[in-house]
Amino acid sequence: MARAELMDFDKALELFEPVIGLEVHVELNTTTKMFSPAPNPANSAYHGAEPNTLVSPVCLGLPGSLPVVNGDAVRSSISLGLALGCSIAPSSRFARKNYFYPDLAKNYQISQYDEPIAFEGSVQVELVNGRVFDVPIERAHMEEDAGKLTHVGGSTGRIQGAEYSLVDYNRAGVPLVEIVTKPIFGAEADAPELAKAYVSTIRDIALSLGISEARMERGNLRCDANVSLRPRGAEQLGIRTETKNVNSFRSIERAVRYEIQRQAAILAKGGSITQETRHWHEDTGTTSPGRPKSDADDYRYFPEPDLLPVVPSAELIEELRAALPEPPAAHRRRLKAEWGFTDLEFQDVANSGLLVELEETVKAGATPAAARKWWTGEIARLANAAGQDAASLVIPEHVAELAQLVDAGTLTDRLARQVLEGVVAGEGSPQQIVDARGLAVVSDDGALIAAIDEALASQPDVLAKIRDGKVQAAGAVIGAVMKAMHGKADAARVRELVLERAQG
Amino acid sequence: MSEISAEQVAHLANLARIALTDEEIGHLTTELAQIMHAVEKVSEVATPDVPPTSHPIPMQNVYRDDVVGASVLSVDEALAGAPERDGNRFVVSAILGEEQ
Numbered sequence: 001m002a003r004a005e006l007m008d009f010d011k012a013l014e015l016f017e018p019v020i021g022l023e024v025h026v027e028l029n030t031t032t033k034m035f036s037p038a039p040n041p042a043n044s045a046y047h048g049a050e051p052n053t054l055v056s057p058v059c060l061g062l063p064g065s066l067p068v069v070n071g072d073a074v075r076s077s078i079s080l081g082l083a084l085g086c087s088i089a090p091s092s093r094f095a096r097k098n099y100f101y102p103d104l105a106k107n108y109q110i111s112q113y114d115e116p117i118a119f120e121g122s123v124q125v126e127l128v129n130g131r132v133f134d135v136p137i138e139r140a141h142m143e144e145d146a147g148k149l150t151h152v153g154g155s156t157g158r159i160q161g162a163e164y165s166l167v168d169y170n171r172a173g174v175p176l177v178e179i180v181t182k183p184i185f186g187a188e189a190d191a192p193e194l195a196k197a198y199v200s201t202i203r204d205i206a207l208s209l210g211i212s213e214a215r216m217e218r219g220n221l222r223c224d225a226n227v228s229l230r231p232r233g234a235e236q237l238g239i240r241t242e243t244k245n246v247n248s249f250r251s252i253e254r255a256v257r258y259e260i261q262r263q264a265a266i267l268a269k270g271g272s273i274t275q276e277t278r279h280w281h282e283d284t285g286t287t288s289p290g291r292p293k294s295d296a297d298d299y300r301y302f303p304e305p306d307l308l309p310v311v312p313s314a315e316l317i318e319e320l321r322a323a324l325p326e327p328p329a330a331h332r333r334r335l336k337a338e339w340g341f342t343d344l345e346f347q348d349v350a351n352s353g354l355l356v357e358l359e360e361t362v363k364a365g366a367t368p369a370a371a372r373k374w375w376t377g378e379i380a381r382l383a384n385a386a387g388q389d390a391a392s393l394v395i396p397e398h399v400a401e402l403a404q405l406v407d408a409g410t411l412t413d414r415l416a417r418q419v420l421e422g423v424v425a426g427e428g429s430p431q432q433i434v435d436a437r438g439l440a441v442v443s444d445d446g447a448l449i450a451a452i453d454e455a456l457a458s459q460p461d462v463l464a465k466i467r468d469g470k471v472q473a474a475g476a477v478i479g480a481v482m483k484a485m486h487g488k489a490d491a492a493r494v495r496e497l498v499l500e501r502a503q504g
Numbered sequence: 505m506s507e508i509s510a511e512q513v514a515h516l517a518n519l520a521r522i523a524l525t526d527e528e529i530g531h532l533t534t535e536l537a538q539i540m541h542a543v544e545k546v547s548e549v550a551t552p553d554v555p556p557t558s559h560p561i562p563m564q565n566v567y568r569d570d571v572v573g574a575s576v577l578s579v580d581e582a583l584a585g586a587p588e589r590d591g592n593r594f595v596v597s598a599i600l601g602e603e604q
Contacts, residue, residue: 030570031570031571032570032572032573036573036575037571037574037575038573039572039576050579050592051579051593052583052592053579053582053592055577055582056573056575056576057575060577060582062585068567069567069568071569071570072569073570091564093558098519100519100520100521101599102594149596150593151598152598153598164595164596164597165595165597165599166590166593166594166595167594167595168593169594300519303558303559304558305558305559307566308559308563308565309558309565310564310565311564311565312565
């Protein structure tokens with residue numbers, strides 16, 4: 001496939017105004033599915049189950065099976081709607097979205113169409129430069145996820161040229177809330193970053209509500225990014241593309257930026273944009289055309305006759321509203337004060353989308369400073385090198401354990417970095433890796449003193465200098481001792497002991 | 505009065521992945537037109553003061569507790585109706601370029 005021509009990003013913004021729209025799917029972590037009592041693989045208790053082991057007749061659309069709504073999924077959806085500042089519909093109903101594709105066995109997806117459960121909201125999103133955006137929410141509706149297809153055969157993988165497909169219906173029927181923004185104007189050069197920051201905020205909200213595991217790498221949170229450009233001064237919106245398969249925070253930013261550059265190059269040449277779905281390719285950092293966008297008419301939506309309207313009482317809505325956690329913006333202000341970070345330190349964390357990780361790490365026993373150091377330092381570096389999100393590399397509990405091992409003097413920073421690499425490679429918890437690799441610092445003074453005495457004896461000139469008060473000469477001895485200890489000693493303690501023994 | 509064209513029928517058949525001959529399309533166009541006319545009779549009584557309904561029984565908020573039920577199938581039960589299986593999964597014909 002020929003690589004698309006791209007216009008320089010700044011140049012594209014001079015000529016065109018980008019307008020973006022975002023659709024985020026949030027998988028709820030209820031115990032069971034949306035319409036069936038089968039276990040929900042988006043709940044971590046059932047994650048990674050063998051294919052087709054979490055299915056009931058409803059998930060497979062077997063004749064005679066009937067869906068029944070999961071009450072907890074409705075409550076989670078209302079809570080999410082409220083947290084997005086939405087109004088909750090006094091009455092909403094389900095609809096069938098008809099399409100014939102084997103990811104759903106019934107040939108339709110149960111969704112909501114003309115009566116979503118939540119509508120007209122707004123979410124505050126903060127950017128790196130401190131700019132705060134009110135992202136307008138159009139609606140949030142309940143639906144079910146589809147099964148997972150694996151395409152086999154053909155030369156190019158994915159779909160093109162596939163000879164057959166394998167289907168796992170475990171994910172079919174997982175409760176989803178789809179959150180749709182209104183067109184977002186005025187982000188300008190911040191549009192790619194805003195897209196990322198918005199999804200990160202949705203993740204924070206979902207996690208604070210406890211309604212989703214919200215792990216992008218597991219597909220708990222998925223984003224489709226709509227991008228269109230209009231020439232400066234034009235009233236009418238340009239034709240948009242919808243980029244799917246954008247499954248990391250990094251990718252969201254890159255995909256929006258890419259589409260702005262690609263569309264600008266086409267429009268500047270007098271070409272026109274095809275309204276279509278495009279697929280994001282993480283490896284090449286490009287998008288490629290998928291199917292032409294279907295008209296809503298082609299889905300032949302109609303009210304789902306097997307389900308009854310959802311009519312939440314005012315009492316229920318108020319009960320859920322009262323139980324809402326702090327909104328993300330207020331939450332951030334409180335954390336910043338509690339952690340005692342400077343503006344810059346706090347922004348560093350917030351902009352990396354790591355607030356939740358830090359909070360969990362502190363809860364698990366690390367100091368805020370140590371948690372920040374690890375997440376924004378070594379873990380971010382490893383994530384960057386691997387092209388992944390930091391949150392997907394390691395869990396907060398392990399980071400806290402690592403920080404505590406350093407605090408206790410069991411590990412030096414250098415050893416801790418080695419242990420972290422082991423954790424990322426899946427070798428176990430930090431303590432397990434320390435035990436397995438024998439990485440702990442030698443804190444037995446006896447062993448250190450023996451090595452120090454030996455080093456001093458073999459370097460009498462250094463010993464003489466130290467005795468003359470030339471303390472900096474001790475470096476040579478410390479180096480020799482650290483080498484003898486294979487780096488598994490605390491250099492500060494070795495220094496103390498060297499000076500002590502030299503005088504003796 | 506709504507009409508349905510042969511092109512619309514062909515389009516619907518395509519969406520439903522049903523292969524129809526021209527003869528079948530012609531025949532179905534006539535039949536569907538008759539069905540639509542029959543259904544249209546509803547509009548004679550659907551006045552603005554009659555709210556639309558999506559369900560004949562006035563019930564609402566019928567929910568299930570979030571508890572795993574006994575209807576969960578074993579893999580073999582789940583795959584019992586599969587035309588073909590590969591390990592734990594269903595085998596289906598590949599459909600090109602139409603991922604939803």
